[in-house]
Amino acid sequence: MKTIAMRSFSLALLVLILTASHPAAGQIPDLKPGGSVPTLAPLVRQVTPAVVNISVHGRVREDNPLYRDPLFREFFDVPRQIEKEVSATGSGVIVDARSALTNNHVVEGTSALQITTKDGRQFSAKVVGRDSPTDVAVLQIQNPTGLKALPLGDSDALEVGDFVLAIGNPFGLGQTVTSGLVSALGRTGLGKQGYEDFIQTDAAINPGNSGGALVSLQGELVGINSAIISPAGGNVGIGIAIPVNMARKVMEQIIATGRVERGRIGISLKDLHPSVNKGRTEGALIAEVAADSPAEKAGLHKGDIVTTAEGRPIRTAAQLRNTIGLARVGDEVKLALLRNGTPLTVLVRVAPATEPRNANAGSNRLVR
Structure with missing residues (x-):
């Protein structure tokens, strides 16, 4: 049994090396100089300039825990909800000369918004429109110069087993790239949004990756990283992304009318x-x-x-x-x-x- 497993591993490694030695036009993996080690570095260099970090500041309303106590409600004027100042970080993807996609939950309640590119440049941005049922938001970048957009792919063409990269800003650390497979398609019933057709991937996604890019080996955006399924709040290999075909339809309606009409x-x-x-x-x-x-x-x-x-x-x-x-x-x-x-x-x-x-x-x- 061990011999069979070792042969299978060796065969898989040989296939990877041969594939890298003769890649299709415009595809990765490539070889490092010297032709010995497969690498995704050329693809990463190509796509990461289009993925940005998002810093948000704003006020949100949330349930007041004191309101649950009937004694407080009887003797004090306790409001049902209270306002809270919030600051958070997330991710976004530049999709044309001045527009970016991210998650609705990243920018909801935002009063100030700033994006930072991979090379450290900072731009102000405003929310053009948000759609809570799909968890998609469209941003307009103020005074954009020299920005690179990520081409949109076709998420309907994805298959289970396709390689993908997840790019974002986990835990506010700065831009991070992880890789993995498309683990499943058409995931529903997760209770995340009203419109669910998620891509599941084992590429590591963590808090802060929300709104970042799920990228194919053709260098195209195929999904917007949205959430993780985890009992402890960290990556356990089950990340979910919104298919780019869904995000595209939402974006087109928001840009045209400022909202999504169901x-x-x-x-x-x-x-x-x-x-x-x-x-x-x-x-x-x-x-x-x-x-x-x-x-x-x-x-x-x-x-x-x-x-x-x-x-x-x-x-x-x-x-x-x-x-x-x-x-x-x-x-x-x-x-x-x-x-x-x-x-x-x-x-x-x-x-x-x-x-x-x-x-x-x-x-x-x-x-x-």
């Missing part, structure tokens, strides 16, 4: 179960269609299974919910579906959402 078509959704759906596990089952809704007008039926939206595969009900919820009101969404095993295609126009923004977060039935 859309709906009038359906409720369920995930597929193999025992019920003839072994099928990928897709979104339409559980209900609201009367006089855009979905009913487009011809959608209860029991239809949606397999793609705008040409992109739909794996779960949450993924379809995200797609519709982030589509612009008035747009038509092209859905491919199965009805009693027969493939169909429909166009449905997105109407304004009427339910509360987080009405169905965490539920196994998702209403859109």
